[in-house]
Amino acid sequence: MKYTKIFPGRLVMYIILYIVNLVFFIFFHSYTFLAFLIIMTIAPPLSIASTIYVSRRLEFSLKCVMQSTRKYELSYLKVIVNNPTYMVSLDLKEALICENTFYQNKDTIILSMPVRLHSRYELDIPMKLSMSGNIRYRVEIVRLLDFLGFVEVRRKIDIKAETLVLPASEEEYKGSMSDISEGMTEVEETKKRGYDFSDVTDVREYIPGDKLMNIHWKLSAKRDVLMVKERESMSNEQMALFVSLDGYKENIESVVCLSYALVKRLIRENVVVRLIWWNEDLGEFECRRLLELEELDEAFADMYNVHIYENSEDVLRHFPGIFPELRAFVKVGYMEGEAGVEIRELM
Amino acid sequence: MAIDKDKKKAKRGFYEIYRNRRQEIEICDGIAIDESMYDLKENRLLTMFLKGIMVYLLSMGSIGTYLSCVGCDFNEIAVNVVAFVTAILCSLLYHSYLTENVGYLIFFAIFAVITYSVRTYISSGFNSILNDSYEEMSNYFDSEGMQRFAESMDDRYTAITVCACIICVVFNIFINNYISRTMRYMVSTIIVFFFNVVPFYIGLEPDLLYMIMVVAGLIMAYVIRAGQHHILHRSESIYKYHDKPSFRRRMFLKIKKIFTKKEEDENIKVLKYGNDFKALGQMQGVLLLFTTVVILIANLISPKDTFQKRHEENPFKQATVEIMGNVLLLGVGSVFNYYENSGGLSSGRLGGVGTLTFDYQTDIEVEFTPYSYDTLYIKNFIGREYIPFQNRWTQTTDFEKPSEQNEHEAKALEKLYENGGEYSAKGKMTINNKAGNIGGYLPYYSYDESTRLTFRNPREYTYFPKQADTEYTIEDYRTDSGYLKVPDDNKDIVAQFGEQAGLSRDNTAEENIELLINYYQENIPYTTRPGINYRDDFVNWFLATNKKGYCAHFASAATLIFRYYGIPARYCEGYAIPYDDVVMEGEIEENKKFSDYYQGYSELGETAYVKVPASDANAHAWVEVYLEGKGWTIAEVTPSVTDEQTLDDFWTALQRARENRSSEGNDGDGGGFNFRLPVKMTTVMNVLYVIMGIIGLIVLFFLLRPVARSVVAGYIYRKANYSDKLVIKYNSLLKGIKRRERFANKEDSIYEHINYNTQLRYMAAKGYINISSEELEEYIKILERAGFSDRIITKEEFEKVLEGLKKKGKS
Structure with a gap:
């Protein structure tokens, strides 16, 4: 749909009809044929001119009814064409580009719709999205057909809509948590070595029995009273979970779904999850700490902004340097023909 | 807009077989349009209503155009209402499969009952319309004497109204078939205009409304x-999906690739809407408004009513007026029944032409020595018996014999000559048939055999001219009673006319002849455009109704009248070359002496040996009457329109003719002889033959194409190796199965299987082929090798697989 399209076949046919009509008029000298002749003479320029005029005045918009949706659930895309003019066209073509930015899938489908006189046409398209990611809809080119079918006038527009597709909510991690708890235990040990992963929420006066490490020395010096930091009641358990986004789309999809289900379960079990993934574009790891389920969707939304890459092992070599505090982490990746979970120890 | 899945299933109904494959539309991996897209239904009722309006405009427009052109009075409101209602009904029949099939039957049944009950009105109304039409046509073609069709109802207004209503319904049915489903405007144009060409041709214009x-x-x-959204699909889903380009698009891409050397992606996903009643209605409204405004403005600037009068007719149309007049007034058959000489000799066949036209091409050449101021007659046909209503004269079977011609008269004149009688003479005449009828040509009076004169095969005749003063007697010769026979169908009219003309059985033959000639001269005008006669007998129509005509009319009627009054008479056809034509057109043969070709008395004295051409303008019909003692004598009954003039002697006339030869031809005698048609009939016939030939070739092409295909396919098969042969045979089997399953649910059909492996397994599972599982595996391997490998399979493998595939299963 790059260029304005001309239909030479229809033009030729019209010219033939015109000539036939002209011959009939010359032969019969009938007023009826004269009427046809007049109309056939003024129709083509009028048709093309009015089509150009209408195409420039049309207003387009794209909307996703829901900002985010789940896999396999119907998500509606609204395509709106508003015609403020008093002309009609029977055929408007919009090249709808549908793209999953995460998997870098893209293709175009041509939508045809009528342009009604001085009114708005809305088309609700039920989209079925079976792969998670960030789905972007774009229309860059529209084409309007003139009355006589000679030309499709092209116009560039730029309208977009996006929706997020998250893994299905009913997917649950059915694996054994004991395999994973091995990783969690490692985390606890690191905590014993002095690494604290809690957050300060309040400051109060010292009560005998409080840990010395919680004393707010600065404030205590100021106030001349021992003050203790009140830490957020964090779970005693935390998990670093690395999502491996390498390989084939179908494999990554199952990895993402498994990660989602696993994280969801962990959060439900009051485990703080540190979700980590590799950002190929920035060349660094991205990390999100997840305490609640609401944060999970946001984190995955951020994850979908990256692109998949080739080999996670190359990436994981950097892991110890970036996360020295970690002694182990859980890798969710595609292994032995299916998505699975693997505990990785770091020395 | 979530659609309940159960509701989705409930909506799938009778159209299951015909609807699109109802599945998701995959755009790319992970992104698809859900099949509930197909649940968006168009408002079929309103769409059909709008298309019905178009059908109404076309059918009522075309009927109204015709009726208003020819000036028929009818109840316009009633006809419009009937046309509108039936157009909408016809269109709504296409609402669904059920209404289309059952509805049409009911519709036709009701229509048949109504038509039968008002058949008298329809018949009378139709005849009224035809009569009005023919009246306009005869005004335009200036052709009188038109027959009218019987109008059984006195109330023309009601009869035409009823007839128009019925015709509108018929038109609605036809036009609806092409408009509602596929919007075929070309066919609709032909339906609308095919009979409206007639009023347009004769310069009539319809009312502005129509x-x-x-x-x-x-x-x-x-x-x-042109808007590409006109097809009426079986399924009511608004949207249709396709990802394969049309045949035209594929061809276009192939051709484009040849020139640009670039590969273009053929498969484009398109989600296309079918019909949108709002846009359709709005478009119709805009176009109606546009058309109305344009036509009204045009009418203001150049009024319709005076348009024809302000413009002369173009020469091309004028050239076709004569032919069209005959076609419209006589029917298409007149084109083929047009006499070759177009007003020339007709070998006794009468009528068939409303207007004589001449091509002025030389039919015969006569070489002789002019001897008299009288017209030279060359006889070709003698009509013995007249067949009424068939309008033709028949000859005797042995008409070529001298005894059936003028043998006795010739011998009597010869005897006179040999005896040196006064005013007797003998001459030699050569007649050469250049383009005339193949038949006998005899001068007066010769007893040579009237053998058939073929083209460019001249023949010399000896003749004994009878000049004004020549006296001779024939003895012992009586003609037979066949030359007195008057058909019963003609007797009354002939008697009545004879009485009017003053003939009587008490008069002598000569008196009666003279009376009739005078009566014709004074009361019956000569014309080359006598009009057409549909039903009456040729002679009766001439004598009682039309009372004008050309030589064939006069001669035929006179023959019967003379017979009625007891004068044996016979109808003759041939060429009549008047003296003026001899001197104007004759070429002197310098190397031939007068005396070698003529001896005896010459009214003109010694003239010369001249060659005179005779064209169809010289073709003539006259009467021979039998007079006692004189034998068969020419009776020229056709009125002449020449003024009396002084006749110069031969050489003076010849000199003057040579001097005037470059001047305009005379205005003709005998009425209308100078009428000349620029377009020859043969040219028109040739064009018609070419057109018919082209149509015949096209029909032959479509008939022979499947034959040619099978011949070519057979040849290819014979030349193929075993691998290709097996693939061809397999594809043929597959095609048959696909044809059987074309209406099946596509999700569980052969269409889902696209390789040999799955196809054969499917065929075996469904019972199309009856083979064991071991054979199945083996056949799959052989087929795959045949289809994809360079290694050609053996004859045994080929025959084995073929044999196995032929074993039919139960289903």
Whole structure:
């Protein structure tokens, strides 16, 4: 749909009809044929001119009814064409580009719709999205057909809509948590070595029995009273979970779904999850700490902004340097023909 | 807009077989349009209503155009209402499969009952319309004496109204078939205009209202079809999906690739809407308004009513007026029944032409020595018996014999000559048939055999001219009673006419002949455009109704009248070359002496040996009457329109003719002889033959194409190796199964299987082939090798697989 399209076949046919009509008029000298002749003479320029005029005045918009949706659930895309003019066209073509930015899938489908006189046409398209990611809809080119079918006038527009597709909510991690708890235990040990992963929420006066490490020395010096930091009641358990986004789309999809289900379960079990993934574009790891389920969707939304890459092992070599505090982490990746979970120890 | 899945299933109904494959539309991996897209239904009722309006505009427009052109009075409101209602009904029949099939039957049944009950009105109304039409046509073609069709109802207004209503319904049915489903404007144009060509040809214009209706209807059909959303699908889903390009698009891409050397992606996903009633209605409204405004403005600037008068007819149309007149007034058959000489010799066949036209090409050449101021007659046909209503004269079977011609008269004149009688003579005449009828040509009076004169095979005849003063007697010769026979169908009219002319059985033959000639001269005008006669007998119509005509009319009627009054008479045809033509057109043969070709008395004295051409303008019909003692004598009954003039002697006349030869031809005697048609009939016939030939070739092409295909396919098969042969045979089997399953649920059909492996397994599972599982595996391997490998399979493998595939299963 790059260029304005001309239909030479229809033009030729019209010219033939015109000539036939002209011959009939010359032969019969009938007023009826004269009427046809007049109309056939003024129709083509009028048709093309009015089509150009209408195409420039049309207003387009794209909307996703829901900002985010789940896999396999119907998500509606609204395509709106508003015609403020008093002309009609029977055929408007919009090249709808549908793209999953995460998997870098893209293709175009041509939508045809009528342009009604001085009114708005809305088309609700039920989209079925079976792969998670960030789905972007774009229309860059529209084409309007003139009355006589000679030309499709092209116009560039730029309208977009996006929706997020998250893994299905009913997917649950059915694996054994004991395999994973091995990783969690490692985390606890690191905590014993002095690494604290809690957050300060309040400051109060010292009560005998409080840990010395919680004393707010600065404030205590100021106030001349021992003050203790009140830490957020964090779970005693935390998990670093690395999502491996390498390989084939179908494999990554199952990895993402498994990660989602696993994280969801962990959060439900009051485990703080540190979700980590590799950002190929920035060349660094991205990390999100997840305490609640609401944060999970946001984190995955951020994850979908990256692109998949080739080999996670190359990436994981950097892991110890970036996360020295970690002694182990859980890798969710595609292994032995299916998505699975693997505990990785770091020395 | 979530659709309940159960509701989705409930909506799938009778159209299951015909609807699109109802599945998700995959755009790319992970992104698809859900099949509930197909649940968006169009408002079929309103769409069909709008298309029905178009059908109404076209059918009522075309009927109204015709009726208003020819000036028929009818109840316009009633006809419009009937046309509108039936157009909408016809269109709504396409609402669903059920209404289309059952509805049409009911519709036709009701229509048949109504038509039968008002058949008298329809018949009378139709005849009224035809009579009005023919009246306009005969005014235009200036052809009188038209027959009228019987109108059984006195109330023309009601009869035409009823007839128009019925015709509108018929038109609605036809036009609806092409408009509602596929918007075929070309076919609709032909239906609308095929009979309206007639009033347009004769310069009539319709009322503005009907003109607007027709023009608007056709413009709508064109525009809506150009809009690419006109097809009425079985399924009511608004949207249809396709990802394969049309045949035209594929061809276009192939051709483009040849020139640009670039590969273009053929498969484009398109989600296309079918019909949108709002846009359709709005488009129709805009076009109707546009058409109305344009036509009204045009009418203001150049009024319709005076348009024809302000413009002369173009020469091309004028050239076709004669032919069209005959076609419209006599029917298409007149084109083929047109006499070759177009007003020349007709070998006794009468009528068939409303207007004589001449090509002025030389039919015969006569070489002789002019001897008299009288017209030279060369006889070709003698009509013995007249067949009424068939309008033709028949000859005797042995008409070539001298005894059936003028043998006795010739011998009597010869005897006179040999005896040196006064005013007797003998001459030699050569007649050469250049383009005339193949038949005998005899001068007066010769007893040579009237053998058939073929083209460019001249023949010399000896003749004994009878000049004004020549006296001779024939003895012992009586003609037979066949030359007195008057058909019963003609007797009354002949008697009546004879009485009017003053003939009587008490008069002598000569008196009666003279009376009739005078009566013709004074009361019956000569014309080359006597008009057409549909039903009456040729002679009766001439004598009682039309009372004008050309030589064939006069001669035929006179023959019967003379017979009625007891004068044996016979109808003759041939060429009549008047003296003026001899001197104007004759060429002197310098090397031939007068005396070698003529001896005896010459009224003109010694003239010369001249060659005179005779064309179809010289073709003539006259009467021979039998007079006692004189034998068969020419009776020239056709009135002459020449003024009396002084006749110069031969050489003076010849000199003057040579001096005047470059001047304009005379205005003709005998009425209308100078009428000349620029377009020859043969040219028109040739064009018609070419057109018919082209149509025949096209039909032959479509008939022979499947034959040619199978011949070519057979040849290819014979030349193929075993691998290709097996693939061909397999594809043929597959095609048959696909044809059987074309209406099946596509999700569980052969269409889902696209390779040999799955196809054969499917065929075996469904029972199309009956083979064991071991054979199945083996056949799959052989087929895959045949289809994809360079290694050609053996004859045994080929025959084995073929044999196995032929074993039919239960289903």
